[in-house]
Amino acid sequence: MRDPNLNRILANRYQLQQVLGAGAMGQVYLAHDKLLGGVPVAVKLLSISIHNKKLRVQERFEQEAKTCAILGQKSIHIVRVMDYGVVEENGTPFYVMEYLKGKNLSDVIRNYALSLPRFLSIGRQISLGLECAHQGIPVDGKTYPIIHRDIKPSNVLLIQDNSLGELAKLLDFGIAKLLQADSSQTRYYMGTFAYSSPEQMEGSELTNRSDIYSLGVMLFEMLTGNIPIQANTDSFGGWFKAHHYQPPRSFETSEPKFPIPPQLKDLVMSCLAKAPSDRPQNVSEIIKVFTLLEQPRDRSLPLTTQPITPQTPSSGNEPANTIVAPQKGQLTTDAICRLTRWPQNKPIADIVFPQSIQINDEESPALWVMLSQIEVNKRLVNRTYNHFLFITSPSPMMLWITALHHRAYGTKWLTYYLDLKNSQNRDLIQSIGIKGYYRVLLFARETPQYASSCLLIHVASSQGILLQQWYLLSQSSNIHGDVQLSKSLLKQEYEKIKPQILMKLEASV
Ligand SMILES: Nc1ncnc2c1ncn2[C@@H]1O[C@H](COP(=O)(O)OP(=O)(O)OP(=O)(O)O)[C@@H](O)[C@H]1O
Numbered sequence: 438m439r440d441p442n443l444n445r446i447l448a449n450r451y452q453l454q455q456v457l458g459a460g461a462m463g464q465v466y467l468a469h470d471k472l473l474g475g476v477p478v479a480v481k482l483l484s485i486s487i488h489n490k491k492l493r494v495q496e497r498f499e500q501e502a503k504t505c506a507i508l509g510q511k512s513i514h515i516v517r518v519m520d521y522g523v524v525e526e527n528g529t530p531f532y533v534m535e536y537l538k539g540k541n542l543s544d545v546i547r548n549y550a551l552s553l554p555r556f557l558s559i560g561r562q563i564s565l566g567l568e569c570a571h572q573g574i575p576v577d578g579k580t581y582p583i584i585h586r587d588i589k590p591s592n593v594l595l596i597q598d599n600s601l602g603e604l605a606k607l608l609d610f611g612i613a614k615l616l617q618a619d620s621s622q623t624r625y626y627m628g629t630f631a632y633s634s635p636e637q638m639e640g641s642e643l644t645n646r647s648d649i650y651s652l653g654v655m656l657f658e659m660l661t662g663n664i665p666i667q668a669n670t671d672s673f674g675g676w677f678k679a680h681h682y683q684p685p686r687s688f689e690t691s692e693p694k695f696p697i698p699p700q701l702k703d704l705v706m707s708c709l710a711k712a713p714s715d716r717p718q719n720v721s722e723i724i725k726v727f728t729l730l731e732q733p734r735d736r737s738l739p740l741t742t743q744p745i746t747p748q749t750p751s752s753g754n755e756p757a758n759t760i761v762a763p764q765k766g767q768l769t770t771d772a773i774c775r776l777t778r779w780p781q782n783k784p785i786a787d788i789v790f791p792q793s794i795q796i797n798d799e800e801s802p803a804l805w806v807m808l809s810q811i812e813v814n815k816r817l818v819n820r821t822y823n824h825f826l827f828i829t830s831p832s833p834m835m836l837w838i839t840a841l842h843h844r845a846y847g848t849k850w851l852t853y854y855l856d857l858k859n860s861q862n863r864d865l866i867q868s869i870g871i872k873g874y875y876r877v878l879l880f881a882r883e884t885p886q887y888a889s890s891c892l893l894i895h896v897a898s899s900q901g902i903l904l905q906q907w908y909l910l911s912q913s914s915n916i917h918g919d920v921q922l923s924k925s926l927l928k929q930e931y932e933k934i935k936p937q938i939l940m941k942l943e944a945s946v
Pocket residue numbers: 457458459460461462463464465479516534535536537538540541587591592594608609
C-alpha cells in the first residue's frame with residue numbers, strides 16, 4: 438500500500454518524497470525543502486502523537502530537538518538537526534535533518550566490508566561524536582551531558598566526504614528518552630534490547646557508561662559480525678537476564694574478520710563489563726586506544742595498553758599540554774599530535790597562538806593553528822619558512838612568522854606577536870633558540886577536538902643564536918613603552934620582507 442504521507446508538505450515547507458526506512462521509533466523520509474529551492478533533507482516522523490498531551494511532553498520534544506541541533510553544530514560526527522515541528526492534523530512530532538547519502542553501518546557489517554584500518558577509523562569517529570555529547574551542552578549557564586541511549590549500527594551512517602574521506606555520523610540522539618517520557622507509552626523501556634546496558638534494562642538513571650556498554654556491543658559486532666550476548670528468548674525478560682548474567686562471547690570463538698590486536702580485545706571486553714564502574718570511565722579512554730592502534734606500525738615499537746594522558750589546559754595560565762607516552766620514543770609524532778586537544782578556553786575560530794606541548798617530559802615549543810578542514814588538507818605537504826623580527830623599544834616585542842607554501846594553493850602566513858615583557862614568552866623564544874625547531878599543530882574547525890596534523894619546523898642556527906640574544910636583551914630591558922607602537926613597527930617591517938620570503942619560497946619549490 439502506498440504510504441499516505443508521501444507528497445505531504447510539513448510546516449508549509451518539507452515535501453515528503455520517499456521512505457528511507459522505518460524503525461521502532463519512527464519513519465524516515467527523504468524530503469525536499471521547498472523554501473530552499475528543493476534541497477534534499479531527511480525528515481523523521483516519530484511514532485507518537487503529542488495531540489492532547491500534557492504541555493510537558495511538547496516542551497520535552499522541543500528541548501530534545503534543540504539539543505540535537507546544538508550537538509550537530511558541535512561535532513561533525515553527529516547528524517545535524519535543522520528544524521522540528523508537529524504535524525497539525527495528528528500531532529505527530531517530526532524533526533528535519535541533513536540528508537546523508539551513504540550507507541548504514543549495519544549494512545556494512547552484514548556485507549563483511551570492514552578491515553582493521555576501516556574499523557579503527559569508524560570506531561574513533563563514532564567515539565568522537567559520543568565524547569562530544571557526553572561532554573555536554575550548556576543550558577542556562579550549566580553544562581548538561583547528553584547520553585545517546587540507543588547506540589547501535591543502524592544509528593550510524595557512513596558517508597563519503599570530498600575532503601575528509603569516509604565520515605561516520607551518529608543519528609537519533611535523545612530520541613529514546615523522549616519517547617520514554619511520553620506517559621501514554623505502555624513500554625517503560627526504550628532502546629534496543631541487544632545493545633542495552635544492564636542498568637538501562639533496569640530502567641535506572643543512565644550515565645555515559647551505559648552508552649559505553651552499547652558501544653562495546655557494537656564494536657564486538659563490527660569485529661566479528663555477531664553480537665557478544667545472545668538472549669535465550671527474544672523478550673524483555675530474556676535480554677534482561679542475558680545482559681545481567683551472561684558473560685560475553687570470547688573473540689576466539691567468534692571468528693573475527695581479521696586478526697584483532699590484544700589491546701582492542703581488552704578494550705571491547707572492558708566496555709562490556711556488567712558493572713558500570715568496571716568499564717572505561719569515559720569515551721576519551723577509548724579514543725586513545727584507537728588513536729594508538731591507528732598509528733603506522735612500522736615506525737612504532739610494540740604497543741602496550743598503558744595509558745597516555747593528554748591534558749587540556751583550562752585556565753588562562755596556559756600550562757603545557759601534556760602527553761605522557763608509555764615508553765620513551767614509543768609514540769610517533771603523528772599519534773602525539775592526534776592526541777593533542779584544542780584548549781577549552783580557546784574559541785573554535787581561525788586563530789594562531791603559541792603554547793608548549795610536553796612530550797615524554799620534554800617541553801616542546803609549538804604554534805597552535807585552527808583553519809578550515811580544506812585549508813588544513815592543503816597544508817599537509819608544504820614548503821615551510823620561518824622568520825623572526827625583534828624590536829627593543831618602545832617595548833620589547835617579537836614577531837614570529839611562519840609561512841606554509843604550496844605551489845598550487847599559495848602561501849598561508851601564520852604570525853604571532855610575542856610581548857617580551859612577559860616571562861613565559863621570553864622562555865618560549867629561548868626554548869626555540871636552544872632546540873632549533875618548533876611544531877605547528879593544525880586543527881580543523883569542523884573537527885576541532887583533536888589536532889589534524891603536526892608539522893616540525895626547523896629554525897636556522899643563525900636565527901637560533903639571535904633568539905637567545907633577544908631573550909637576554911629583553912630580560913635585562915627595563916623599557917616599558919607603547920606596546921601597540923612596537924606592534925605596528927614590526928608589522929611595517931613584516932610587510933617589507935614578505936615579498937622577499939615569497940620569492941625565496943617560490944624559488945625553492
Ligand atoms: N539523516 C538521514 N539521512 C539519510 N538517511 C537516514 C537519515 N536518518 C535516518 N536515515 C535512514 O532511515 C532509516 C530508518 O532510520 P531509523 O533511525 O528510523 O531506523 P532504525 O535506526 O533502523 O530504527 P530505530 O527507530 O529503532 O532506531 C535507516 O536506514 C537510516 O539509515
